[in-house]
Amino acid sequence: MPQANVYAVASKDIVFESFDGEAVVLDLASGKYFGFSDSGSRVWQALSSGVGAQALAGSIAGAVATGATGLDAFIAQLVELGLLVPSDGTAQPLPDELAAELAAAKEPLNVSVHDDLADLIIVDPIHEVEEPLGWPAVKQAS
Template structure:
């Protein structure tokens, strides 16, 4: 990891929302959704807002200090799932005091959970792939 590593959300198909401090990320192209531990949620929030990955190393989270290896493991998962992309030569945003405090208050180690149980429904195009009499989400059968 280089000190200037800045990342962005990979595409417009990757959408996310935070509920009670927990980030849920949905990849509309695959139908997979991702849940993060509380510390992972805060790191996602930082990365998706342009904070350099290196700024997160050494911060308190989940009752411990975030190490390089731990953060690189998290980043590699996000890259593997195509949720983020690196933005070379992009100036980093500062890590806010509010986000630092929220990160320090987390109680779980960094973790990513992948869910694909609703993938078939998520990738259905409700306008073009609907059987009119049955309604959504009854997918039209291919002839």
């Protein structure tokens, strides 16, 4: 079982979106982006929305593609990559639809790291703005 039951997105610099059920995560601070397998996308979706790891482990215990041992390793990898941190929050229940999608997932839990666009993402001036003013007001160095 994972050390913590509930996790949260590690930083406001980590943004994510789901396209047709596939999660894409971008770390604006490092410029790295992350892609997930089908089961990994579902687990990310659950963990980033506050679903407890115990609820996930119970729902995928019989799934060949993931399994509880694979879940522990996957969560540890997400924490190591700096995408998730343990949270003191209250665990949210796993939605039935997401549980069914996890049970039907065919690929093992996997996250791939891409840094081929990191230089472009980091120097993107749109992300270097004064919060209340927005672009094109460039943030002044302090």
